[in-house]
Amino acid sequence: MDQLLYATTTIVAGVFGCVAWFWGANGLLDLALPPRGAHAGRNITRANLVRPWLFIGPAVLFLALYLVYPVFSSVLRSLQDADSRHFVGLANYRWLLEDAKFREAFANNLLWLLIVPGAATVLGLLAAQITDRIRWGNLAKSLIFMPMAISFVGAGVIWKFIYDFRAEGQDQIGLLNAIWTALGHPPETWLTLPFWNNFFLMVVLIWIQTGFAMVILSAALRGIPEETLEAAVLDGASPWQVFFQIKVPQIWGTIAVVWTTITIVVLKVFDIVFVMTNGQWGTQVLANLMYDWMFRGAPDYGRGSAIALVIMALVTPIMIWNIRNARREMS
Secondary structure, eight states, rough: OOHHHHHHHHHHHHHHHHHHHHHHHHHHHHHOSSSSSSTTHHHHHHHHHHHHHHHHHHHHHHHHHHHHHHHEEEEEHHOOOOTTTTTOOOOHHHHHHHHHHHHHHHHHHHHHHHHHHHHHHHHHHHHHHHTTTTTTHHHHHHHGGGGGOHHHHHHHHHHHHOOOOOOTTTTOSSHHHHHHHHTOOOOOOGSSSSTHHHHHHHHHHHHHHHHHHHHHHOOOHHHHHHHHHHHHHHHOOOTIIIIIIIIHHHTTTHHHHHEEEEHHHHTOOOOHHHHTTTTTTOOOOOOHHHHHHHHSSSSSSSHHHEEEEEHHHHHHHHHHHHHHHHHHOOO
């Protein structure tokens, strides 16, 4: 009941606060720069320059605080001990280099980076090309895009059932083991198989991100001028040549944006691993390792923050390049 009261109060205060700011800020601006009198023209021009910032200024300020403050706080905590009471210098970073679990998580993240963005982008491109050419393409697109509507946690639960294991002789409720045993093999605990269990987890993210890649790349393919394609066909180009030598080069910038966007998602992957294996059996990743140190048991904010900064250092350059490339594509 208290939570409902707090939520209602927050919503009402937020809405009426925004209305009060909108009304009050406009009134003060009109008082300071009245649109009448001898300097009416100059005042209107100046007021028009200031007025947009009255509305977006608070949002920009809060967004900057929301983004910048955690970064500085994390940097500070990464140089302190577990309780954030004493400075320990670079001890947390030296621990990262020597910790076997961190090296395992880092290697697994690299493996995810090698497999997931490329696989999701290629499958999305193929789906975009094929669904644009068939009569029931819109239905196929809807089905392929549907996993995007499922949360990572929900997708993890669904695929955990697909990989489910029952002892030999029992009915297999997991789809993969049902097929595997029907082929005459004993059931497998897929999520505990060393090394290969990482690929079973990656399939979940590829399944989700293929729909995203398909939608973006389908729009890019439709933007290719028909005259170019018709000219290639008249010159005798085969469908494969049209696709690989005409279409793909023309949407290469969009492919790069899709690939880097999925790369950023992969670097932050947490939910799928948390739900399906919790980082056990050699499937640890950086985000899940950070969560372990930051929030589980006796938390160590220093080590958790150091891992968070490693993730940020990996994501930031790709994100900057992605934004610049997306702007170039839009222009």
